[in-house]
Amino acid sequence: MSTPRDLMIVALDVEPSRPVERGDLSLALAGAEVIDLLEAEALALDGDRLVPRLQPALADHLLDEAASLLVRQQPYESLEDWLWRRGRGLSSAYLVALEEDGQVTWQRSRWAPFGGGRTVLADSDARRRSAGRWASDEPVLSALAAAVGIREQAYGAETGVTVTEEPVLTVLAAVHDAVMELEAVRQRRAIEDAAFDNVWRGGG
Template sequence: MSTPQDLMIVSMDVPSSPPVEPGDLSLALAGAEVIDLLGARAVTLDGERLVPGSGPAVSDHLLDQAASALVDQAPYESVEDWLWRRGRNLSSVYRGALRAAGLTAVSRPRWRPWAAGEPVLLDSAARREALDRWTSGEPVLSALASAAGIRGERTAAEVGDDAVATVLAAVHDAVEELQSVRQRKDIEKAAFDNIWRA
């Protein structure tokens, strides 16, 4: 499994309070794609710019799509711009990929069988591998999960690779920016509601 798929599985399997926001998760998934593409040498970093590489073909369908979506002309795209562009609704894409691979099923409440149920993970080798990676405190997955709002019981070790650390920092910054936008909208909505109550 890829890092984004492992992150998606962890987001569905590890209880989180408050619940993980789809936007935060999507940004972290876009970062996870870059990290796997760096590992496959399908992309390199020039400062904070993503430069398509000439590494081996990526065997994962969604990572192959991500590699094809890279801007292939100078001045190239910054990691931050990639996160916002590629991350749009990416959590839905990965959730759909897990369903298409037969790794999830829909659970329907017994007292409301007509209601649309929530997807739940089935027992599978992919799920066990993702959770083993999570419980071992693997630094990259732990950092991405933390950025998405999934809380672990321990702090992960530092990431030694400078390029990966750059991507992780960009993910954290993008998630913080998105949370600030959400808070600002909540404040504006509350102010608007108060005007109508007055």
């Protein structure tokens, strides 16, 4: 299993501290991919640039896909650009992958026979592994979960368990900034929509 898959399972399995937005989760998944690719030495960070290395064979096909999508010409791609490009619709891709692996099923509601329902996680080794990582407050998974609202705050110095690797800290900070930027966009659109509705009602 991979960090993004663990994050996706946790997102489905844990009651969040606030509603989890798909866009936020997709950005965090893209960041989780970078962290795993750093660990696999498939890339390195040069400042905020993703520098590809040799592409090793990875057990996870979505991580393989991510590695194949790295920009391999200088000046390379910035971490921020990667999060937005790779993150587009990524939560849906990971949900489909979990379904294909039998990790997730859809439980149809009798009140919505032609659609709807909810996702149900299978009792699997993958789920137990993710749950164990979550229960141990593994700092990377905890920080990614905090960024999207699955947990209230990231693990910090007060707990005695923190992320210390500089490249990983850079990725986590970029994910946090991207999620905040996306939230600002949502708020701006909500204000614009409300203003439009007011004008429409006034003109009606």
